Amino acid sequence: MSAIQALPGTKDILPDESGLWQRLEATARTILQRAAFRELRTPIFERTDLFARGIGEATDVVGKEMYTFVDRGDRSLTLRPEGTAGAVRAFIEHKLHASGSVQRLWYCGPMFRYERPQAGRQRQFHQIGAELLGSGSPRADVEAIAVAVELLEELGLKSLRLALNSVGDRDDRARYRQQLVDFLTPHAADLDEDSRDRLSRNPLRILDSKDAKTQDICADAPKLIDALGPESAARFERVQQGLTDLGIAYALDHRLVRGLDYYTHTAFEIQSDDLGAQATVCGGGRYDGLVAELGGPETAAVGWAIGMERLILLLQQMAAPVAPAVDVYLVSRGEAAEQKALAVAQQLRRSGLTVEMDLTGSAFGKQFKRADRSGARACVILGDEEAKTDTAQIKWLADGSQIAVDRAELVEAIAKLDAGLDP
RNA sequence: GCGGGCGUAGCCAAGAGGUUAAGGCAGUGGAUUGUGGUUCCACCAUUCGGGGGUUCGAGUCCCCUCGCUCGCCCCA
Known part of the structure; x- marks a missing residue:
């Protein structure tokens, strides 16, 4: 009764389960290293500023989900809510761009977000992530996605969907944002409450609202894809062609707008129906502006992150793990x-x-x-x-x-x- | 932050106001004191998450509280 329990949203991975985790980690390591990604290990906490600037002040992650505290040196620190910001910080700090070539990095470890726990969502959770820095080629997008798909296939996962969208570059987004606001403003009164709030703050997010009425309204809204400039549109075309050439099936989802501010051009999610209310196993995309935003040289980049708990959930549904017997x-x-x-x-x-x-x-x-x-x-x-x-x-x-x-x-x-x- | 569901042993779980809280798995001891898998026997919750109340009587009804869980928001 008075015994101390693990905090809400945190979990012990007991011996009966850890074998599956080890299999997942070993497979990820193999697939990523085979694709010439090298492991990067960064600290679990960083200056709060890094995430605020990197992820975006207006996002929910920064606005209400961070574990932030002041240390004895009076610095505001935050337990990392995602891996990209720290990876980019390290990339800049150690001048990994100086090698001149493309950097392929991967990481694996715990992330922290203060949210109400539910199926497939915890406060401390784990991600495997990959970042490809230094190439703006659409081939880099394709390669990044292909590696993620390869990893999931190697684990034996079936019936996953790849959802794809392009959010364009900064100009495209600004243009579209204005179109969307112009379209939605006359309907403001019929939107759900959250969406009404977002109209001024983060209108793109209204597109994937689950509210039925809002959905109806959005059905007639201008599409992001139509707002892309010719260069962005051509680049998106090449990403799709690349996926098709590799035989990777995908579905365009013009409502796919990811929650972190740094995404540009390609945005994608790999989704499953077997995760309760959650759907996304892997999310990622291109983030060409982030390195410069965090004080580094202008660097194109693309990456993704896989939620390990969600993957484990899917793996557990497939087959009972075999307990390793002693000899x-x-x-x-x-x-x-x-x-x-x-x-x-x-x-x-x-x-x-x-x-x-x-x-x-x-x-x-x-x-x-x-x-x-x-x-x-x-x-x-x-x-x-x-x-x-x-x-x-x-x-x-x-x-x-x-x-x-x-x-x-x-x-x-x-x-x-x-x-x-x-x- | 807001809503729903649920808390009986290490685990699964019966029990729906009336004397001693089913059963199964696991565990421990024994039949078998140097030989397992089967079987048989015994033991294994002074107590139902915690506190208060109603009642002659509460695991069962009411209130509060803690915890777990699912969902909303958002994300991996």
Whole structure:
């Protein structure tokens, strides 16, 4: 009752689940490194300013979701709510642009947003992200998306959708914003309350309101795609062509407007229907202005982030994870034998076997019962008699067969049994 | 910040005002004191998230509170 619990929106990842996380992380590492992305690890907290400037003061993330505190040096700090701002800060600080070539970076770790937790949403959550800095080519957009798709496919995920849009460059957006405001203002009275607020603050976001009436009104609104200048439109065309050439299916979604201010041109989400009220597993896009905005040289960039908890949710729906069984369960009894068992365990482990050692000193019968539950293939038995003669018994649990071997030959004997040979 | 649902053992869970709070899984001990998987027996909640109230009587009804969960907003 008075025991302390984990805070709302935070979760322990228990041993039964951590195997799946490890698989996810290992797969991500493989896929990203194969595409020549290199890992970047940045601090979990940064100056509040970085996020305020990078993500945008008007966004919900900055406006009401940040974990912000003042440290003992009187600095305002914030637990990172996303990964791109920190990655870009590091990119600028360490002059990674100086190499002249494109930087492919990836990261993985916890992010923090103060929101009401629900299915697929936590206050501390984890993302895998990739950033491709230094190329404005539409091919970079395609490559970034392709790597994300590859990762999700490698994990065996099916029935995901790729939603695609272009929000154009700064001029396109400003032009469209004005068109949209002009269109919506006469309907202001019929919009839902949140949308009415956004009309002055962040009108593009009104497009993906879930309110039915607002939806109806937006159906006739001018489309962002039609407001793109010829260059932006051509560039978007090339991104689509690139995806098509790779056989990556996508659907245009002219209402897809992502919540962070830094996006330009390509915006995309990879979505699923199996995440409760959430849909997005992976979100990303191009952010050509961000590096300069944060004090670096004018640098084109594109990136994405995957929500790991959401991915885990999907992976768990696919198949029950297989618990990694131990190879050998070490049964021991009697003071001398228990002492020797420590050395035997070490010997077996050094040979590469996974060994669990019984530490209870309880009756052999009980120890075998536990051995059975552990899923071990074999028991190695050390009792008083074995201790005296410096031998051990190997019992093969599948068929109950048992042999005595010298301790020195233990590893070879188990290997032979594993191979189905007579030791 | 706002709404809905739910809190009975480590886990799943019956119980809907009337004496001792089902059952299953897991766990512990034993039948089997140096040999497992099956079986059998025993043990395993002075108490139903917490506090207050109504009542002769509360896990069950009422109020407050804490927690979990789902949804809105927004996002991964």
